[in-house]
Amino acid sequence: MFNNIAGSYDLLNHLLSFGIDKRWRKRLIGRVLLKNPKTVLDIACGTGDLTLALFKKGVKVTGLDIAQKMMDVAEEKMARHIRKTQKTTLSKPEFVCASAESIPFENSTFDAVTIGFGIRNFENRGESLLEISRVLKKGGTLAILEFATPKNKIWRWFFNLYFLKILPFIGKIISKDNHAYSYLPQSVSTFPQYEEFASELENFGYVNIDYIALTGGVAILYVAQKS
Ligand SMILES: C[S@@+](CC[C@H](N)C(=O)[O-])C[C@H]1O[C@@H](n2cnc3c(N)ncnc32)[C@H](O)[C@@H]1O
Numbered sequence: 001m002f003n004n005i006a007g008s009y010d011l012l013n014h015l016l017s018f019g020i021d022k023r024w025r026k027r028l029i030g031r032v033l034l035k036n037p038k039t040v041l042d043i044a045c046g047t048g049d050l051t052l053a054l055f056k057k058g059v060k061v062t063g064l065d066i067a068q069k070m071m072d073v074a075e076e077k078m079a080r081h082i083r084k085t086q087k088t089t090l091s092k093p094e095f096v097c098a099s100a101e102s103i104p105f106e107n108s109t110f111d112a113v114t115i116g117f118g119i120r121n122f123e124n125r126g127e128s129l130l131e132i133s134r135v136l137k138k139g140g141t142l143a144i145l146e147f148a149t150p151k152n153k154i155w156r157w158f159f160n161l162y163f164l165k166i167l168p169f170i171g172k173i174i175s176k177d178n179h180a181y182s183y184l185p186q187s188v189s190t191f192p193q194y195e196e197f198a199s200e201l202e203n204f205g206y207v208n209i210d211y212i213a214l215t216g217g218v219a220i221l222y223v224a225q226k227s
Contacts, residue, residue: 001177001179001180001183002046002065002066002067002069002070002121002180003067003068003069003070004069004175004177004180005175005177005180006047006067006069006070006072006073007073008174008175008176009046009047009070009073009175010047010049010073011174012170012171012174012175012181013047013049015170015174016167016170016171020215020218021049022049023214024145024214024215024219024221025049025050025053025116025145026053027212027214027221028050028114028116028143028145028221029050029053029054029057031141031143031221031223032054032112032114032141032143033057033059035111035112035141037059037110037111037112037140037141038059038060038111039059039060039061039062039109039110039111039112040054040059040060040061040062040110040111040112040113040114041061041062041064041103041105041109041110041112041113041114041135042054042061042062042063042064042113042114042115042116043064043065043100043103043113043114043115043118043128043132044064044065044066044100044115044116044117044118044119044121044122045063045064045065045070045071045074045095045116046065046067046070046071046073046074046116046117046118047070047071047073047074047077048063048071048073048074048075048077048078048093048095049116050114050116051063051074051078051093051095052074052077052078052081052093054114055078055081055091055092055093056081058091060091060093061093062093062094062095062096062110063093063094063095063096064095064096064097064098064100064103065095065097065118066097066098066099066100067097068097071095071097074095075095078092078093099128100115100118100119100122100128100131100132101122101123101124101127101128101131102131103131103132103134103135105135106135107134107135108134108135108136108137108138109135109137110135110136110137110140111136111137111140111141112136112140112141112142112143113132113135113136113140113141113142113143114143114144115142115143115144115145115146116145117145117146117147119144119146119191120146120147120187120188120190120191121187125200126204129200129201129204129206130204133204133205133206133226136226137226138226138227139225139226140225140226141223141224141225142201142206142222142223142224142225142226143221143222143223144221144222144223145214145219145220145221145222146191146197146219146220146222147184147188147191147218147219147220148188148191148193148194148213148217148218148219148220149188149189149193149217150213150216150217150218151194151213151217152216152217155216155217159216159218163184163185163188164185167181167184167185168181168182168184168185171184193220194211194213194217194220195211197211197220197222198211198222198224201222201224205226205227206224206225206226206227207224207225207226207227208223208224208225209222209223209224210222210223210224211223
């Protein structure tokens, strides 16, 4: 599905979120950089917005995704950025096509792992959380951005009107994919939210779990550490 919508993904992402997705990624990066990570694995990197934003902060970042066509867009964006800024290619991000359920890196490789709007799509979330813990260094940070449903009733009513009716309609017209933008609200409704996902992280051995509701709970930033 993501290979199919790779060409229109960025446009729809920024359009349908009114550009707020950029602010959400900034919040995640702010939290991750607090610990001064040298190496970050951006899982489900897709078209690489988070990967590029981390690279711009001077971090050695690796993007990983299961959809090669999404990463082709990421690689083009990265090459364009490097050409424009004439930055040295020494720490140029690497992109790896693999699943979060089987990460092709040694144990304790990364200081931090980031996942932007990816984890709800993983077929086997439990296995992925164990794999992430394996490749994180002890004390390393896991930062996850994921959609949620606002808790406030009035805000939720307006949000649902947009998210369940308007967004799938616009998404279908622009992406020309019949399924992808109705899959989005469906997948959000079945993903555990707030404290439920925080306790899932705890069950998989993560500690110091924190979560922050963004834009009234449209998205949540979860931060945890490998014990
Ligand atoms: C909604 S996109 C998010 C892309 C990007 N992180 C962002 O913030 O815009 C979700 C991505 O998750 C990837 N994905 C889904 N299942 C995956 C898995 N098991 N392992 C790695 N990536 C996966 C998809 O290919 C897709 O690129």
